[in-house]
Amino acid sequence: MKIIVQKFGGTSVSTREVRELAIEHIEDALAQGYKVAVVVSAMGRSGEPYATDTLLNLIPKEDKVNNRDLDLLMSCGELISAVIFSAMLRARGHEVTVLSGAQAGIVTNGDFGNARIASINPERILSELEADRIVVVTGFQGATPDGETTTLGRGGSDTSATALGVALNAELIDIFTDVDGIMTADPRIVSNASRLHQVTYAEISNLAYYGAKVIHPRAVEIAMQKNIPIRVRSTQSKEPGTLVTSGTAYFEGHHTSDRILTGVTHSSNITQIRVKRSETPHFQTIVFQTMAKMGISVDFFNISPDEVVYTIPNYRVEQAMMALSELGFEVRTVPDVAKIAAVGAGIHGVPGVTAKIVEALSEEGIEILQSADSNTTIWCLVHDQDTIRAVRAIHDKFGLHTLGGA
Numbered sequence: 001m002k003i004i005v006q007k008f009g010g011t012s013v014s015t016r017e018v019r020e021l022a023i024e025h026i027e028d029a030l031a032q033g034y035k036v037a038v039v040v041s042a043m044g045r046s047g048e049p050y051a052t053d054t055l056l057n058l059i060p061k062e063d064k065v066n067n068r069d070l071d072l073l074m075s076c077g078e079l080i081s082a083v084i085f086s087a088m089l090r091a092r093g094h095e096v097t098v099l100s101g102a103q104a105g106i107v108t109n110g111d112f113g114n115a116r117i118a119s120i121n122p123e124r125i126l127s128e129l130e131a132d133r134i135v136v137v138t139g140f141q142g143a144t145p146d147g148e149t150t151t152l153g154r155g156g157s158d159t160s161a162t163a164l165g166v167a168l169n170a171e172l173i174d175i176f177t178d179v180d181g182i183m184t185a186d187p188r189i190v191s192n193a194s195r196l197h198q199v200t201y202a203e204i205s206n207l208a209y210y211g212a213k214v215i216h217p218r219a220v221e222i223a224m225q226k227n228i229p230i231r232v233r234s235t236q237s238k239e240p241g242t243l244v245t246s247g248t249a250y251f252e253g254h255h256t257s258d259r260i261l262t263g264v265t266h267s268s269n270i271t272q273i274r275v276k277r278s279e280t281p282h283f284q285t286i287v288f289q290t291m292a293k294m295g296i297s298v299d300f301f302n303i304s305p306d307e308v309v310y311t312i313p314n315y316r317v318e319q320a321m322m323a324l325s326e327l328g329f330e331v332r333t334v335p336d337v338a339k340i341a342a343v344g345a346g347i348h349g350v351p352g353v354t355a356k357i358v359e360a361l362s363e364e365g366i367e368i369l370q371s372a373d374s375n376t377t378i379w380c381l382v383h384d385q386d387t388i389r390a391v392r393a394i395h396d397k398f399g400l401h402t403l404g405g406a
Helices: 016-031 052-056 067-091 123-130 156-167 201-209 217-225 283-293 314-326 353-363 384-397 400-405
Strands: 003-008 035-040 096-099 106-108 117-120 134-138 141-143 149-151 172-177 198-200 230-234 242-245 263-276 299-303 307-313 331-343 370-373 377-383
Touching: 003 016, 003 156, 016 035, 016 067, 016 172, 035 067, 035 123, 035 156, 052 067, 067 096, 067 134, 067 141, 067 149, 096 123, 106 156, 117 156, 123 134, 134 156, 141 156, 156 172, 156 217, 198 201, 201 217, 201 242, 201 263, 201 331, 263 314, 263 384, 283 307, 283 314, 299 370, 307 314, 314 331, 331 384, 353 377, 353 384, 377 384, 384 400
Parallel strands: 003 035, 003 172, 035 134, 096 134, 106 141, 172 230, 198 242
Antiparallel strands: 106 117, 141 149, 230 242, 263 307, 263 331, 299 307, 331 377, 370 377
């Protein structure tokens, strides 16, 4: 059985007009001989009647609600979306079965609000597909082994789609959104950013983790387990979008193996923390243990004999400073910084890439506060006010605007 999983995000199901376009994509897949499992998000974005954030705002701040009950509330948006979407499919003559996350066999742990998928029993979906029915599954949700409704956190519908794709042994997973695919940079920042024809799992995970919002990195990691290709596509276009696979390959006549950088992204609202060496034994260990005990996630850390340097979210700075000061550490902060990530599978083993990035930023007079690298990513920390110029400078220096035809 040839199976495709198609996920439609909130903007792809927000109005009747865009739902009609989504259904056309389903019908295209049916015409190509696929059995189709559909995953839907709640309709629209914050402020629209059934969006997840709108549902959350129904509870005044002064009222008390626990995470278990919040998950029951948040799961309503996808249920509404799935039923409305399936009604339109039936009106066009299709046989449809709607399944909640639990009915679809998605079993999670009990971390309400940010549950992890423990297992999926795909038998119900498979039997429905074998009976030539389209299966519409509510994204973003599942249930614990004892039947408690859970939600999967931000990007949960992406995670639902790729996890179902793996469980169903799908040939392809389509992630439909309101953009044409994965871009070399945020087009709101870089006007000549181009759509990428193909990226690797590692590249899109890093782009997503460090700022790109097209797909959740956890979803990519799940698809990578079984090497199931993902296409990131626009609901409002028949274009193939961006193909995400395990490595460089030919796609639409384009070869990507000689590409050094794939894209540039950024994350902001962070602060750099610098803790000077202390006479306290094992001061480095104590610093990180203190952050861990407070539940503060540290990132972009450098450790040397003389100091520990790392970044944390802006909103945790006051707590971190208080804790470190109480321990007697001398601490300096650099507030309002941004992490620029230059991502590309072709970076590894290529000399001069870092030099080119430093040159691009130096030519713009941009101070580099910190840097690090991996096989696929080079990071630079800059002042937040320099973010846009930094992204544009690196994008231009590597000619990323040409990658739409690379």
